[in-house]
Amino acid sequence: xxxxxxxxxxxxxxxxxxxxxxxxxxxxxxxxxxxxxxxxxxxxxxxxxxxxxxxxxxxxxxxxxxxxxxxxxxxxxxxxxxxxxxxxxxxxxxxxxxxxxxxxxxxxxxxxxxxxxx
Numbered sequence: 001x002x003x004x005x006x007x008x009x010x011x012x013x014x015x016x017x018x019x020x021x022x023x024x025x026x027x028x029x030x031x032x033x034x035x036x037x038x039x040x041x042x043x044x045x046x047x048x049x050x051x052x053x054x055x056x057x058x059x060x061x062x063x064x065x066x067x068x069x070x071x072x073x074x075x076x077x078x079x080x081x082x083x084x085x086x087x088x089x090x091x092x093x094x095x096x097x098x099x100x101x102x103x104x105x106x107x108x109x110x111x112x113x114x115x116x117x118x
Contacts, residue, residue, distance in 0.1 A: 009112030029101030
């Protein structure tokens with residue numbers, strides 16, 4: 001059974017920090033990429049950052065460059081997202097995504113809420 005599980009969301013003041021974690025299990029084929037997406041109510045889901053699971057090369061959306069860092073964790077098929085200098089517009093549900101196998105299958109977590117508010 002495939003499981004993609006996020007943790008670490010919560011409420012933080014503007015300028016504060018949060019760290020999200022994601023762990024994937026039950027995926028039988030190699031995971032090539034893991035990523036963080038977010039969705040604001042009424043808007044389309046957008047990619048925040050992704051990371052190549054083989055070489056660790058990260059990519060970031062322009063709106064988080066210099067503030068967020070995506071990393072591979074020591075545990076297998078696990079990543080994190082360090083979010084610093086958070087802004088109110090970062091408020092969203094954050095989803096972890098995996099891309100695996102020759103068919104580039106995508107699996108998603110249930111999401112974790114991040115709220116940036118004073």
